[in-house]
Amino acid sequence: MRLIFLGPPGSGKGTQAQELKRRYNIVQLSTGEMLREAIRSGDDLGKEVKDIMEAGSLVSDEIIVRMIEDRIEKPDCDHGFILDGVPRTVAQAEALDSMLASKNSAVDHVIALKVDMEVLIRRIGGRFSCEDCGAGYHDEFKPPEKEGVCDICGGTNFSRRSDDNPETVRARLEAYEAQTAPLLPYYREKGLLSTINAMAGIDEVTASIEKILSEA
Ligand code: AMP
Numbered sequence: 001m002r003l004i005f006l007g008p009p010g011s012g013k014g015t016q017a018q019e020l021k022r023r024y025n026i027v028q029l030s031t032g033e034m035l036r037e038a039i040r041s042g043d044d045l046g047k048e049v050k051d052i053m054e055a056g057s058l059v060s061d062e063i064i065v066r067m068i069e070d071r072i073e074k075p076d077c078d079h080g081f082i083l084d085g086v087p088r089t090v091a092q093a094e095a096l097d098s099m100l101a102s103k104n105s106a107v108d109h110v111i112a113l114k115v116d117m118e119v120l121i122r123r124i125g126g127r128f129s130c131e132d133c134g135a136g137y138h139d140e141f142k143p144p145e146k147e148g149v150c151d152i153c154g155g156t157n158f159s160r161r162s163d164d165n166p167e168t169v170r171a172r173l174e175a176y177e178a179q180t181a182p183l184l185p186y187y188r189e190k191g192l193l194s195t196i197n198a199m200a201g202i203d204e205v206t207a208s209i210e211k212i213l214s215e216a
Contacts, residue, residue: 007113056171113198
């Protein structure tokens with residue numbers, strides 16, 4: 001199964017991808033996470049993208065397409081994947097389509113997560129993740145069962161994203177509207193798009209996604 005999650009920052013793409021990858025035994029590919037990892041490691045890519053990400057702008061299509069092409073080649077993607085945060089522009093979507101076509105493959109479903117702006121800001125404001133395994137949490141909506149301890153790996157180190165501050169969030173939402181929202185008609189025309197109301201709780205949204213996948 002090859003899935004794409006589309007939606008603005010805070011709409012739950014990462015959270016839902018983490019749920020589904022366990023259920024379907026497929027890989028979650030988050031370009032944002034790959035780029036943050038490059039910044040943490042201090043490599044050339046990390047140095048190149050750090051300021052762009054801090055400003056809430058999009059990294060160039062060229063970098064993203066190269067990164068995703070390399071990643072999709074790896075054998076763990078043979079079984080399927082969920083793209084979380086990519087494609088973000090029509091150029092990335094076209095590059096992804098031709099890359100998959102060259103392997104006699106294609107995207108199966110695109111799921112758009114719809115959430116009101118007010119809720120997006122509340123969701124982004126409270127989120128944090130486990131530094132050891134990457135599991136995502138939220139102060140209000142998804143605290144760890146035991147305070148200060150990761151439910152998944154037992155780790156005790158957590159961090160918050162530096163681009164989750166109000167000013168950068170505004171820029172990221174603007175980038176979404178200008179550059180990523182045009183992907184909705186792109187995938188609708190291909191008959192691949194399902195839109196779900198992602199205002200509900202995490203489990204309810206997961207159930208809506210599973211329903212779509214089971215009916216497809
Ligand atoms: P995310 O974790 O998906 O919210 O992404 C965080 C940041 O990484 C974005 O604000 C962009 O600066 C960059 N980024 C992640 N994925 C992409 C992409 N597909 N295209 C361009 N920039 C991206």
